[in-house]
Amino acid sequence: MLRQMPGTLARRPAIATFAAVSKPETLDDTPLLPPQFLRWFQDKGWSPRQHQLDLLREADAGNSALLIAPTGAGKTLAGFLPALTDLATRGKGNAPGRGIHTLYISPLKALAVDIQRNLAKPIEEMALPISIETRTGDTPAFKRQRQKLAPPDILLTTPEQLALLIASKDAARFFEDLRYVILDELHSLITSKRGHLLALGLARLRRLQPGLQAIGLSATVAEPDMLRQWLVPQLESQNGSAALASLIVVEGGARPDITIMKTEDRVPWAGHSAVYALPGIYDAIKAHGTTLIFVNTRSQAERLFHDLWMINDDNLPIALHHGSLDVSKRRRVEQAMAANSLRAVVATSTLDLGIDWGDVDLVIHVGAPKGASRLAQRIGRSNHRMDVPSRAILVPANRFEVMECQAALDANYLGAQDTPPLGVGALDVLAQHVLGMACAAPFVIDELYAEVRTALPYAPLARETFERIVQFVATGGYALKSYERFAKIRQTADGSWRVTHPRVAQQYRLNVGTIIEAAALTVRLTRRSGKGINVRGGPVLGKVEEHFLEALAPGDTFFFSGRVLRFEGIRENECLVSEAKGFDAKIPSYAGGKFPLTTYLADQVRAMLADEERWRALPEQVSDWLRLQRDKSTLPQPGSLLVETFPRGNRSYMVAYPFEGRLAHQTLGMLLTRRLERARARPLGFIATDYAISVWGMRDLGKMFRSGELPLADLFDEDMLGDDLEAWLSESFMLKRTFRNCALISGLVEKRHPGQEKTGRQVTVSTDLIYDVLREHEPDHILLQATRADAATGLLDIGRLGVMLGRIKGHIVHRDLDRISPLAVPVMMEIGKERVPGEAHDMLLEEIAEEMTREMTDHR
C-alpha cells in the first residue's frame, strides 16, 4: 500500500531499479541516516531503500528534488525522511518561538489525515522529538489559533490553507524556520488553477525563506522536466537553460497485466452503457477477490451498479462510491472495503487519487479511459505490491472506444503517459494572490512582480498585464475611473500598495481558493402520500448539482445512490425524491463528468486507424468495420481531415473526423453552422462526439462543396476563430459560465457561503448580468481577457481547435457518398440523444407558445 511503512516493502527483494539523474556524490552509503533511524531499521529487520537514500543525499546537498515513483514504492515516506532526520538531529524540538520546519501539501484533506497517522508510528517508536499536525478547512478555529502561536514542526495542509497562511500578517514569523516543503501528488496538482495558486504560494515561501528546499512527489509522467522546473524558482534564464530540481526516478515494478474484455456479443456502434458486457463483468467479479470497477461519469456509475444488481444472482456484496453520495454512505463503503468484506465497488474518479484500502486484485475500467495517465493511475489502484503485476480489464462501451482502449493499452506498455499542459498562469488566480499578499504586508510592485515570475506558470507574465491586475484588485481596473474612493488597496506615499480597510482582509479570507463548488442541493428521500409529499422524515442520500436538476420536472425519474428515484420537487435547499416503482429511469445526461479525449490518445487512435497492421490487435468485428470503411469510403489519415457527405431521409449530412475531443468539436459545430447559415446551406443542427462531428441541413452539402459554391477549404478556414468565434461567444452560455468562475476566483464577486445563502433579491448580482454589461462597455477588460483565455483551453477548447485547423489546411479529403459510411454510423446514432444546452432558448419559448396555442384550440 502506498501509505505503508517502508519496511514491509523493503523486506522483499528490491525489484525497483533506480535511476538518479543527478550524480550521487559518493557511492559508499555515508551515514545519511542518524543512529536512531539506523537502529530502528535494524530492529525491524529492514533496510532503507535506494531512492530514499538518494533523496536524503539530494536534500543534504541543499537541493530541491522531484521523486517519481509508481504507486507502492513508499514515496511519501521517502519524501519525509529528510525532514525527519533533520528534525531528529537539530536538538530539542518545540523550542519556544520556533516556526514550522516542514510543510506538507496535498490535494486532498483526507491524504493529510492519513499521512499523520502513518508518520505517528515511526516517530513514536524512535522517540523523535517531532510534533505533527494537520491544518485543513475542517480544523477548528481555536486549534488554528493555537497553531499560529505554537507551530508544530511538521504541518500537513492543502493549497488553500497555504494561501491563507501566507496572507496573514505573521506569515514571516510563522515560516522563519521553514526548511522543506513537500508537495504530494504533484502531477495532479499543478495543471489546474489550484496548481497556479500553489505555485504563487511557493514563490512567496521562497521569498520568506530563500534557502527553502522543495520536494515533489509524483506518479510517472511523460514530461518530468516540467515538474522539475515547477519546483524551483524560474529566474531570468542564463544561456536559455531553465532551472531544474534534481530528479530521482523509481522505475515501475512488474508490468501490469491489462486486457480488453473479449465478448461474444456485438460491440455497440455508439453509446456509453456497456450493457453488452455485463455478464463478462459479473463473471470477472466472481473470479476475483475484490474488484474495483471504474466508470467515467456519475450517471454511468449509477447505471452500472443498478444493472449489476439486476443480474447479481449470487448476492455478492457489490457497492457504489461516487463524490455525490452522502459522506456517511461513502465512509461505510470505505470501511467495508478496508475490512475486505466487499467483492466489488463501482466508482468514479473520487477514488482516483490518494487513499488505498483493502486487497484489490482486479480493476475493471468501463468506457474509454480518455487519457492514458488517467488509465495508469487507475490501474495502479489494484495490487500495491510492486513485484506482483496489477490486473486490469478494459471494457470499451462502443467501437471507437475499442480503438481508444487499444491505444491506451499500447501507451501504458510504452510508459508514454500524458499530463495536460501546465497552462499559462491564470489571471484570476493572480488577482486573488495579489490581494492576499497585500493583506500580509504592503507590497512594492517591482518586488512582487519579480517574485511572481519565479513561479513557472507566471514566468512569461508581462509587466503591463501584472500592473493591470494590480489595478483590477485596487479599483476593478475599469476605464471609467469612478471607484477610486472605494479602492481595496491603494498606493501610499512610499510607493507601496496596502489594503485600505481591515474588512478587505476579512473578505479575502472568506473567498480564498480556486475550487468553485457548483451549488448543490441535498437529496432527501420522502414517502409519497396521496397528494403532495411527506416533507419530514426520510434519509439524506447525497447531493446533486443544481444544473443536474435544471431540466428535471416533477415525476421524472433518475438513478441515484443505487436506486431509481422520482423527482418530487424542491423545498428550501433540498431536492425531494421518492422511491420510483419501475426499474428504468430517465438519466439526464450531464456534461460535467465527461473527459474529452486527450491529444495524445487522439494521435494514437488516428495512427491506428491508418495502419492496417495494427488492426490485428482489434477484435474482428471492429477490424471488419474498418475494412468496410476503407472499401466504401476511405480511412481518415493522420495528416488530413476526412469529410464525408451523404443524403439521408430528406436531409444532407456532412460528417468530419477531427478526433479532437467533444469540447473542441462542439465549438467547431457552433462555428460551422454559423458559416453554413451564411452560405445559405440552411443547416439544421449538429452533433459532436469525441471522434467526429456531424452537421446536417436542407441543401445538398456534397454538391455545394464539389461545385465550388462553398469550397471546403473556406468552410474550415482558420479565420472562423476570428469574427465568427467572437460573434458566437457573445451569446455563448459557456463563456458566461467561465466568466462566473473567473469573477469568483478573482474576487470580483463573493462566493456564497453555506448558512448565509441570501433569500433577498438585492444581495447578489448574477454574473451573467455583470458579463453582459462589462462586455458591452469594456470588451477588453482584463477579466474578459482572462475569461477568453480560460475558455480557449477549457470548455471551448479553442486552442486545440486552432491547432487542428492549422494542421489540416490544404489537406481536406472530401468523399461525396450516396449513403452513410460505416465510420459515420456511431456519430449518426447520437443524433437526438445529445443536446447542446443553453443555446436555443428563444426557440424554446417559441415552441411553447405554439404548443399552448394548440392546446387552447383543442380545448375550444
Added chain:
Amino acid sequence: MNMAALDIAPVPAGAAELDLAGHRLVCDPAGAIYLPEDGLLVVSDLHLEKGSSFARRGMLLPPYDTLTTLAALARLIGRYRPKSVLSLGDSFHDGEAATRLTPESASHLMTLMRGRHWIWITGNHDPHHPGALPGETCAELALGGLVFRHEPTRNAPAGEIAGHLHPAARIVWRGQAVQRRCFATDHSRMIMPAFGAYTGGLNIMNRAFHGLFDLAALSAYMLGKDRIYRVNRSYFEPAPRF
C-alpha cells in the same frame, strides 16, 4: 382567450397587449409597459447605481450598469415618445445613489426627462426624492382604475400595478430549462419585471408571490429577445436554487 391580441394596432412588433381594469396596456419585451390612451410609459426597479452601491461594500462591479439601464430606457422613450414616464420605485439602489451618478449618466438622465412629466414612485431602496433631480415624487399614483405603487399589497382591489418582487418565470421544455423576467398578471393586477441592468429575477413560484394572484388566471408574459411570450401557470417550474 385573448390570443389574437397581436393583430390589433398600434402595438409594436414583439410587444403584447392586455387589458387591466379597463385600461389597455402594451407590454414591451424590454420590460416596460405603455398606456397608449394616457401616453404613459412605466418602468420599475431601475436600481440605478447598484454597481457603485456594491463597490462601497468592496465588490467592484463594472460601473456601467446605469449607462446600460439608461440606454435601454432611451430606446423605449424613442419608440413610444411618451408624454409621461413613471418609475415605479427602487429607481435608485440606495439613498445616496443619485449623488453618485457620473456627470455623463446624470446628463443622460436629464436629457431623457426634459419635456416630459416624470414621476418617481418611492420604493424601499429609495424612500425619498432622488437628490437634486427634477420630477415629482409620490408613494403611489391612481390613474383611472389603476393604482401604481412599488410594493404589491395583499387583497388589493383590481387595477394595482406594482414592482418590487422582480418576477421571473422558469419553464422546462423538452429537457431544457429557460428562465426569463416576466410581467406576472392574473389580468386583475400586475407585477412588473425589474428593468435595471443588474437586477435579476425572483421565480414567481417563490412564496413571496403567495396570495397575490388569482392562481387560476395567472400568466407570465416572459421577456424574449425581441418579443413577449405568454405562458400559463401550468408550465411554471420552481427555481432550482435560492
